[in-house]
Amino acid sequence: MSNNTLELSKTKISKDRKSHARLGYTKLETAELVEVMNRLLANFSVHYQKLRNFHWNVKGADFFDVHEKFEQQYNDAKVAIDDVAERIRVFNQTPLSTMREYLETSEIKESGTDLTAMEMVGEIIKDYEILLEHMFSVIEMAINHGDSGTEDMIKGFVKQTEKNHWMMTAFSHNS
Template sequence: MIKEKVKTKQKTFARLGYTKMETAEITDAMNKLLANFSVHYQKLRNFHWNVKGADFYDIHENFEEQYNEAIEAIDDVAERIRVFGQTPMSTMGEYISTSEIKETGTDLSALEMVSEVLKDYEILLEHMFNVIEISIENGDSGTEDMMKGFVKSIEKRYWMWTAFSHKG
């Protein structure tokens, strides 16, 4: 019997078996998501504090649930970046300059706030899908799995808000 030589992809060890280029690609995408999630989180707090109107109680409580979920996701993303030996973005200046999600004022109606959250979710999902794609390309099943959990949660929230606002 002749032994066949099996070719395997050789990686220069940098961290967890990923090359420096792979690590940079994965963590750069996660940092962009982190920045967007962080601005979204603060926007949810703003809306929680300042929502008014007939649906105040339900929306107020829902915004609180959402910002609590967002802060957990932010922590998970930042810690995942640390797993790769990199430093996550951590200042408001970095978040604001990197994020596609923009701050809003406090003078929005409840429906305008919901509309803003829906737009944020579209941006967050776009970044999550980008991280998933990069993770798959680089064989990073840990990050891929984490992102898919976020996607599932955001898609459900998106559906609920579109049903509430009659946009879906």
């Protein structure tokens, strides 16, 4: 095979392979990356609303500690939600964006307002475990598809989420 023929074959394969020429991912790779990011986005969004609910409705002796911590954590979640949604837009896709879509997709479920402060903390600890599972799925997919931008972003979320999990777990064991 001549060099010209080889170059034309590589070009054809490359064009067939790329769905988003600017990024270089196939349609399948793009769909898989966006799917796992949308699942993470949905879980983060329900988690965010749960944190706001708990922030507004916590009562009892632990009020000041828990109230402030929930606010800090929902502000962190808000930033993560925006980052994930914007990363999906980088792939020229539309992120999930309605509560209906979030609730249908999320493994994290809503909670009522009738929980004690420690029950709320327990719920948030479980949420962090679910979020971490989804983060690891996104990282695995990103690594498999050579998406270092998504991988790097989510690894930052993992670090913060693991720290929040540790802090909430330590707090819940002291009560």
